[in-house]
Amino acid sequence: MPAEVVGVKDVLNGLSFIDEDLRAKISKAIDPLMRAVAEKAKGFVPSNAQVLSGWSKPLSSAIERPFPKYDGSVVKAGIGYNPGKNVATKNGWQVSQYVYNVSRPGSIYETAGRLNPQGRAPFTFKHEGSGTYVRKSAKSQALDFYDSNNPFASQQFIGALEPVTKPKRVPGARGATGRKMQGRLIYKAWAQDNIKVYDAILKAIDKTAVEFTRKTEIKKVA
Numbered sequence: 021m022p023a024e025v026v027g028v029k030d031v032l033n034g035l036s037f038i039d040e041d042l043r044a045k046i047s048k049a050i051d052p053l054m055r056a057v058a059e060k061a062k063g064f065v066p067s068n069a070q071v072l073s074g075w076s077k078p079l080s081s082a083i084e085r086p087f088p089k090y091d092g093s094v095v096k097a098g099i100g101y102n103p104g105k106n107v108a109t110k111n112g113w114q115v116s117q118y119v120y121n122v123s124r125p126g127s128i129y130e131t132a133g134r135l136n137p138q139g140r141a142p143f144t145f146k147h148e149g150s151g152t153y154v155r156k157s158a159k160s161q162a163l164d165f166y167d168s169n170n171p172f173a174s175q176q177f178i179g180a181l182e183p184v185t186k187p188k189r190v191p192g193a194r195g196a197t198g199r200k201m202q203g204r205l206i207y208k209a210w211a212q213d214n215i216k217v218y219d220a221i222l223k224a225i226d227k228t229a230v231e232f233t234r235k236t237e238i239k240k241v242a
Contacts (some may be wrong), residue, residue, distance in 0.1 A: 045224035058101040058119045060209040065095045072180050088124040098123030121206045130203040133178035187211035
């Protein structure tokens with residue numbers, strides 16, 4: 021005897037309600053919080069006078085691919101909040117309601133030193149704070165093959181920036197809190213406000229569950 025599936029339509033209608041209602045509730049709850057994250061990130065943008073002087077100087081037309089010039093107003097203009105969805109990646113991943121930092125100098129300031137806290141060149145201080153650099157090991161060939169007029173430029177650049185901020189792990193939440201979540205602008209703002217956003221999402225989920233249960237009970241009585 022074939023099995024009979026009962027209530028499939030009701031279940032699907034219920035799932036549709038949960039999906040649409042939850043999306044609306046989460047959006048309403050976190051939109052102001054995410055906009056606040058974007059505004060806070062803009063407040064972390066240093067002025068032109070607060071970065072290395074050479075970074076904010078006009079670019080040389082003689083350089084084919086110059087290092088992007090720093091301009092605080094450009095960095096601030098490149099930070100914002102998108103309540104919609106981004107373009108899906110080739111793997112199908114897509115995010116919605118996100119804060120972005122899209123200018124080239126803003127991206128550099130955000131993440132520089134995240135992978136290599138002492139810069140790309142494998143050098144270190146001879147004495148901490150002395151300003152004198154030496155090879156990290158006797159076998160290092162960095163000084164022989166490093167293609168730069170200033171082999172310590174990377175270290176000096178990173179050293180002039182504030183340390184990147186790492187967000188705290190939210191109790192019970194999954195997701196990475198490693199290197200890719202560290203930064204000085206939007207990631208720093210997120211590190212300070214992420215718990216408030218997660219709390220708002222959980223409350224939206226609870227409200228949706230209560231509303232769904234209430235509607236289901238009313239339907240059963242009717």
